[in-house]
Every structure is written in C-alpha cells, then in structure tokens.
C-alpha cells in the first residue's frame with residue numbers, strides 16, 4: 296500500500312497554493328504583533344494622506360463656494376446672445392428661428408431692452424425696460440422679494456431699487472399698484488423711432504442690485520411689429536454642449552456670453568492652488584512613504600528566519616513576495632482610510648464652526664468650505680494602493696531571494 | 707525488499723567559507739525504503755543536519771543526486787522543491803523555529819496552508835496533530851512562551867500534520883526528559899507503522915537504535931549503514947562507545 300505522490304511536471308507553471316486570505320491574515324497578525332511600530336507607520340500615512348486630502352478638499356470646497364457665488368442660481372446651460380451691431384446683424388425673428396433649430400437647444404427666450412420712463416405720483420424716473428416672457432425672467436434668476444417670475448400682459452415686475460422712487464415704502468405695499476410706463480422703440484437700423492406707452496399693474500419686485508428695471512410682457516411690442524431684440528437667452532440640454540452651441544451662434548455673427556467664462560477663469564486659479572496644495576501634502580506623503588519603507592525593511596530583517604521557516608515548510612518565492620506586499624498594502628490601506636476619515640472629520644468640524652460664527656453675524660446658510668468628491672476618494676484610494684505596492688517592491692523581492700538554511704541559522 | 711522512497715547517490719557537500727572550503731559530506735550513497743524508520747546518528751559536527759537538509763531539498767549538494775519517489779529533487783527549481791515539500795514532508799528542525807506572531811495551532815497549520823488547505827480543514831488536522839503529542843491544551847498560546855520540551859512537541863505535531871509521506875526529525879528528543887522522549891519516539895513508531903509513513907530520525911540516543919529498520923552512521927562526513935539485525939562494523943561501535951562516554955561525561959558535568 297503506497298500513498299501516491301503528486302506529479303511534478305517540470306515545465307508546468309507553479310501557481311501559488313496558499314489561499315490569499317490566509318496570507319493576508321498572517322500579514323495582519325505580524326502587524327499586530329509589532330503594535331508600536333505599525334502604529335507609528337500608520338500614523339505617518341494618516342498624516343500624509345490626511346494633509347493632502349484635507350487641503351485638496353479645501354481647494355475643491357472653496358472653488359465650489361465661489362462657483363455658486365458667481366453663477367448663483369443662473370443656469371450654466373444658458374447662453375446670453377447679443378448682437379455687436381443691430382443695423383448689420385439684427386437679432387430678429389429669423390435669427391431666433393435659426394438658433395431654435397440648432398441641435399441641443401431646449402429653450403430660446405428673447406427680450407427687448409429699451410430705455411423708458413416710469414411716472415408715478417407725478418414723478419418721472421428713468422428705467423431699463425425688459426419686454427420679454429416668463430422663461431427669460433426665470434433664466435435671469437432674479438431674487439424676488441415679492442411675487443414671482445410670471446409675466447403676463449398688463450402686469451410688471453419691478454426692481455426693488457424703483458420702490459422708493461415711486462413712493463412705495465415696501466415691496467408688499469407696491470403689489471397691485473399701477474404705474475405708467477413709456478418707452479421708445481427704435482428700428483434695427485436706428486432710422487425710425489416709435490413711442491410706446493401703457494399702464495401696468497405691479498405683480499412682483501426683485502432685488503437686482505443697483506440697476507433700475509421693469510420687466511413686462513413682450514406681446515405689446517410684438518403687436519406693433521417689432522422684432523429688434525436686445526438679448527436672447529439660449530439654453531442647451533447639457534453644459535458640455537454649450538461650447539459647440541456658442542460657436543454655432545457666433546457663426547451667425549452674434550456675440551455670446553456664458554457664466555462658464557467666469558467659471559473657467561476661476562477654475563484655472565483653483566487648479567494652480569490645488570497643485571500647490573498637492574505639492575505641500577506630497578512632501579508629507581514622501582516622508583510617510585519612507586517611514587513605511589523603513590518599517591517593511593526592518594520587519595523583513597527581523598523576520599529573515601521566519602521567512603526561511605516558511606520556505607522550509609513549502610512557501611514559494613511568490614508566496615513570500617506576496618506576504619510582504621500584503622503587509623505593505625495593509626499598512627497603506629489602514630493609513631489611507633484613516634487619513635481620509637481624519638481629513639473629512641477635520642473639514643466637517645471646521646465647517647460647523649464656520650457656520651456657527653457666520654450665524655452669529657447673520658448669515659443663515661450653512662458653509663461648506665470642504666468638499667470630498669467621489670473622484671478625490673477614488674484617486675486617493677488608488678494612490679495609496681500604488682504607494683503600498685511600490686514601497687513593498689524592494690523588500691519583497693529581497694525576501695523572495697532568502698536562502699532558507701542561511702535564514703534559519705540567522706536566528 | 708521494500709521499494710526505495712529515498713535514494714541518495716554520490717552526494718558531496720562542500721561549503722565555501724572565508725576560511726576556505728569546508729568538506730562536509732563525502733560520496734554519500736544510501737537508500738531508504740518506503741514506510742521504514744531510519745535512524746541517522748553520529749558525533750556532533752559529523753554532518754547529520756547537513757544530510758537531512760540535502761534530503762529535504764533545502765541544501766543543494768555539490769555533487770550527486772537525491773531522488774525521492776522517482777523525482778530527482780535537485781533537477782527541480784527551488785519553488786518546485788518548496789511545493790514538493792509542502793505536499794510530502796514534515797520537518798522537525800534541530801532548533802525550534804516559529805512564526806512568532808501566530809499561536810501554536812496556527813503554527814502547526816501553516817505547512818497545510820502552504821499546501822493549499824483552507825482554514826477549517828487545516829486547523830482540524832492541526833488540532834488532531836497537537837492532540838497526538840499531548841499539546842492540544844496549548845493550542846491558543848504563543849509558541850515562544852512554551853518550555854523547550856513543549857516547543858519540541860509542538861514542532862513534532864507540525865511535522866506530523868505536514869508529512870503526508872515523509873517525516874524528517876532532527877533530534878526531536880533533544881530537550882526532553884527520557885519519558886517525553888520515549889513518547890515522541892513511540893509516536894514516530896506508531897505513525898510509521900499505522901499510517902505507513904516513512905520516518906528519518908536523527909538521534910544521539912543509542913537506546914533507540916534497535917527500534918529502527920535501518921541505521922545510517924555519519925562520521926566526519928562519511929557514511930556507514932546497517933539494516934535491522936545486521937551488526938554494525940566494529941570501528942563504528944567503538945567510536946559510538948566513546949561518543950556515549952563523552953556524552954555521559956558532559957551530562958554528569960552539567961548535573
């Protein structure tokens with residue numbers, strides 16, 4: 296009776312036999328056995344990764360805050376279209392129809408922009424008249440103090456700056472009051488001028504800053520046969536399609552503007568800021584990586600005889616190499632997650648404190664100066680894994696070259 | 707005659723050291739039958755451990771071949787020899803070596819893990835093996851806190867768990883009192899008889915010689931062999947006697 300030995304084909308590629316999770320367990324046990332050193336190494340990585348994530352999330356968060364300040368509730372998908380010269384390239388129905396037919400256009404909202412005067416209580420005030428529709432007012436993202444963006448015939452939305460000039464004490468009181476609006480309509484080539492006059496009921500008031508404006512329906516002007524618009528807002532289905540659309544519109548000889556212009560300038564500044572931040576955090580990370588390298592190398596030297604023992608018990612080069620890489624990846628993973636968590640915690644606490652102080656000074660909205668995006672999360676994790684792997688390359692290949700008999704003698 | 711499991715042919719082993727070349731084994735030839743108990747003995751420094759390392763595939767000989775079950779060990783690369791060890795052999799080293807961060811049970815299970823066994827079945831075999839050497843109660847301890855004798859028993863358990871075919875034990879009774887030593891030898895005997903495993907044992911204790919099927923006497927790197935019932939050559943017995951005398955003197959001097 297004999298036990299049959301397995302066959303050993305010399306050409307056959309030898310795959311690792313030991314289960315990876317058992318190797319990982321052995322690696323973990325070893326890290327646990329060296330608590331202080333593992334702790335110090337992990338702390339180094341937590342600080343390195345934490346600093347980078349903290350700073351980058353601050354850069355991302357600030358950029359986000361600034362973006363919101365710049366764009367406000369304006370849609371980044373909207374393009375403001377004007378004409379450089381209404382005599383040569385009038386912004387008329389023909390061009391609007393053309394723009395409506397472009398791909399990726401969801402909305403086109405034109406507005407007449409005229410100089411006008413408002414008379415109320417016997418006083419006369421200069422205003423800018425926007426004769427348009429509800430969509431345009433919506434896209435203008437006005438801050439309404441009273442009423443809403445709905446524009447109908449015979450009603451008007453006024454800027455809050457006009458209130459005192461027409462003798463109203465508050466926006467609330469002004470609602471329902473009447474005002475007499477007169478304006479002059481010039482033809483596209485500027486040769487003929489037509490007067491326009493109407494009495495409108497105030498349906499809303501919005502804060503537009505220092506400007507004085509009245510928003511009314513464009514219907515009366517269109518009824519007079521006018522199509523010499525001052526501005527058109529064109530909305531794309533996606534912000535990514537905005538650049539193509541803009542160049543198409545520019546092809547009609549029109550001028551375009553978009554909140555994305557300002558945004559991309561801000562982005563440039565923040566990109567530089569982010570790189571500076573990564574540079575500083577990177578120095579910390581390099582130091583942390585050296586600490587990790589040191590830990591692994593010492594761990595290897597200390598365990599030379601253990602690795603020799605593993606080989607006498609049947610471990611292969613690949614197993615030994617993997618064991619070292621597991622140890623390194625474990626250190627990196629724990630340190631990396633710790634760093635992410637620390638950065639998140641610190642950012643959240645600072646946000647809470649800032650929000651609290653801002654609240655004391657009358658700011659109602661909460662502040663989010665830190666932003667950890669999924670991309671930042673992903674890049675951090677990938678980066679940490681890469682460090683863990685690179686750092687383990689040398690010690691692991693050295694471990695794989697250990698001669699078991701010499702190693703056992705080592706003890 | 708029983709089929710040969712291990713065949714050693716013309717093995718020389720030289721070490722290159724700073725002080726020059728050390729000639730440790732000279733033209734060693736022997737074969738070990740499958741299922742036998744073979745005892746290797748000889749004076750300290752004669753090359754027994756070196757020979758055991760050659761047999762286990764850990765020490766490539768300077769010359770000659772080592773064939774186990776038809777496999778020429780040193781025509782394989784180191785990884786393949788490791789794989790071969792994991793599948794066939796259990797080794798008790800002359801000193802006790804441990805993975806210090808793992809407990810006794812895990813240490814015994816490691817060669818099984820390395821052979822590809824999963825956690826559960828490896829631990830089961832390891833527990834059984836610890837039970838055989840009377841160390842089951844120490845399974846959860848760290849091996850380094852055990853006494854020398856206890857460590858040797860755990861080391862034995864590890865070799866039993868791993869050695870599906872062959873058990874190589876280099877002085878496994880070195881740190882044990884005679885009772886525990888006898889227990890280990892009886893254990894090896896029962897493993898050999900009941901489980902039909904091949905056992906190669908290095909020992910200084912000549913009381914055990916009659917229990918073996920075959921004796922290999924190593925002296926200054928030369929080998930003489932005798933099988934059961936055969937008489938050892940006169941010169942060997944003489945040197946053996948002086949060896950025993952010096953051993954008793956040493957022990958007397960210590961105690």
Ligand SMILES: Nc1ncnc2c1ncn2[C@@H]1O[C@H](COP(=O)(O)OP(=O)(O)OP(=O)(O)O)[C@@H](O)[C@H]1O
Pocket residue numbers: 721722723728730748749750751752753754755756757800
């Ligand atoms: N790697 C090596 N380099 C140089 N010399 C070595 C090496 N390994 C063993 N030797 C020498 O080979 C000889 C035999 O050593 P070995 O360990 O095989 O003896 P042994 O018979 O097992 O002795 P003991 O009974 O004391 O364990 C010794 O002289 C030793 O110094």
Ligand SMILES: [Mg+2]
Pocket residue numbers: 754755756800876
């Ligand atoms: Mg020895």
